[in-house]
Amino acid sequence: NAGVTQTPKFQVLKTGQSMTLQCAQDMNHNSMYWYRQDPGMGLRLIYYSASEGTTDKGEVPNGYNVSRLNKREFSLRLESAAPSQTSVYFCASSEWGYEQYFGPGTRLTVT
């Protein structure tokens, strides 16, 4: 079992470029999440998907879009990257309402 996988591991973008972060889980969980982690601020929820076919905004959704492609996969898209989106991005999954399992993260730098 790989658990939660994320690609890419590292990415450098220029302001205005777009990219998609990919996440997949093999635990048959219904719920999936995207967080960003910045120094001194803890993990902040960007978007979540409570079940296949649904997505909802978290604390900091501006500048991001998500797609729940199927039960396994949940992607995060930055349409026009900004330096304020420099962060470490984590995907997580859980059985509805229970503990979350996190991926290894994507380190994104926007110059």
Add this chain to the structure above:
Amino acid sequence: EDQVTQSPEALRLQEGESSSLNCSYTVSGLRGLFWYRQDPGKGPEFLFTLYSAGEEKEKERLKATLTKKESFLHITAPKPEDSATYLCAVQASDNFNKFYFGSGTKLNVKP
């Protein structure tokens, strides 16, 4: 506003020197409080879930406790391999898919 505060921000201990980490929270209604461990460059790893005041959970040298306004993570006779950042998160009872994380306590255990 739902809020989670962890203290101290950083803690240095000698091997064998027991201590406690604090997580205080304000939430409209608490469904669960979660503790995670995060190693540098990795995603958070689940440790415990606590659901009601007075509840305790133990795992090796770690014990988590919960009151109505805060949780403690007690570390007994720590070893260098316990060095990590410890995160707590609260889950509100009005939305099981929203988790609010503290900024963490970075623990360094010296041999």
